[in-house]
């Protein structure tokens with residue numbers, strides 16, 4: 284994700300880029316293809332709009348001409364207020380754009396040493412062991428590690444449509460498919476879920492979940508009602524025809540443009556596959572479910588950014604090394620892409636003898652990279668876009684939270700746009716790209 288944006292940002296400035304990707308020859312435990320920017324779990328880039336922190340970062344990246352966001356915008360699928368994509372069309376589009384760029388040479392090989400020269404390290408949460416050791420040797424620090432999990436994806440034909448109903452929470456569109464539990468259904472499901480066997484990672488003693496991606500079995504372990512207050516929350520999901528309220532509701536989100544594949548929202552899991560299937564089949568409407576891709580659990584690798592990084596994404600003690608993505612301490616596809624764009628831009632600027640650039644602190648990207656460079660290094664945890672990263676606007680009475688956020692959004696985007704033009708000489712692009720709903724149309728490389 285980060286490497287894709289970094290490569291295009293640098294290449295667009297006229298710099299020759301060698302792009303190393305070890306897939307498909309050496310796969311990670313989470314990827315399934317050799318494509319760039321493969322989405323390893325959800326197909327969503329988070330909520331959109333002017334009251335959403337991710338929405339601001341999305342708009343900033345579109346304004347900057349970021350590859351991942353431009354491709355996401357072009358390959359979107361319906362997902363209520365979120366930006367979700369047809370994952371295949373999306374990564375195809377990113378891959379073709381990079382493969383066809385005249386300044387980019389792609390090498391399909393695992394790097395075990397950091398090459399000489401100006402380098403952007405963006406090897407992600409599943410950096411191969413040899414490279415991880417090399418980075419560790421270079422920065423002289425211990426990596427921090429934790430685990431998170433991916434949700435199962437299922438075939439739409441195996442969902443009992445007499446039980447499932449379409450509805451968004453609190454009536455927001457009808458993009459989601461809902462599977463309602465009565466109390467006795469939930470009890471059967473809960474019992475099986477807590478009894479199911481988990482896949483234990485090797486160094487499981489250090490098991491620590493990122494709060495945004497906790498496995499469903501871990502939530503169940505925390506208490507009978509915990510899943511019902513989390514991903515199985517029934518609030519706002521009454522049946523649209525009968526008005527019936529349920530004890531719990533599982534939601535399915537569309538994964539591909541044609542609506543063939545659906546994933547269970549918030550259902551990341553590391554259960555063994557046989558047990559996983561048995562548990563899924565206890566969800567009302569999924570008695571005959573066919574799992575297209577099982578949920579899995581994986582290691583996550585990241586540096587202690589506040590000890591090592593400057594907000595230019597450069598390692599403080601190694602001025603030719605830039606770091607981006609999860610490795611740099613960000614969380615999320617969008618944040619990875621954003622830091623990749625900045626690292627690629629600055630790596631190229633260094634080669635061109637230009638001053639390195641840091642986005643304004645009022646922008647979401649500016650707030651994020653400043654956080655990475657200045658956060659408390661004790662127990663440092665990866666960070667995603669949120670309103671706490673940008674300076675608050677002056678308090679005005681009679682202005683609600685939504686309006687305050689709209690103002691932060693407008694301020695951040697305006698400041699970033701000005702910065703792009705004045706400091707980077709980028710032709711500012713209004714953040715609105717036409718979606719291309721048909722997959723075939725999405726395979727054209729981005730302009």
Ligand SMILES: Cc1cc2nc3c(=O)[nH]c(=O)nc-3n(C[C@H](O)[C@H](O)[C@H](O)COP(=O)(O)OP(=O)(O)OC[C@H]3O[C@@H](n4cnc5c(N)ncnc54)[C@H](O)[C@@H]3O)c2cc1C
Pocket residue numbers: 284285286303304305306310311313314320321323324325326327392393394395405406407408409410411414431432433579580581582583607608609610614615616617619620
């Ligand atoms: C299982 C899992 C589920 C996740 N789910 C979500 C989610 O739902 N939503 C979300 O926003 N974020 C999710 N994340 C977190 C994170 O946003 C994504 O992993 C994101 O893809 C990270 O971007 P990145 O560029 O840092 O790394 P990646 O996108 O993983 O890119 C790193 C690339 O480097 C390659 N590579 C690694 N080592 C080498 C080497 N030695 N030589 C050459 N190439 C190498 C890899 O093959 C990979 O293509 C998840 C992470 C994991 C592990």
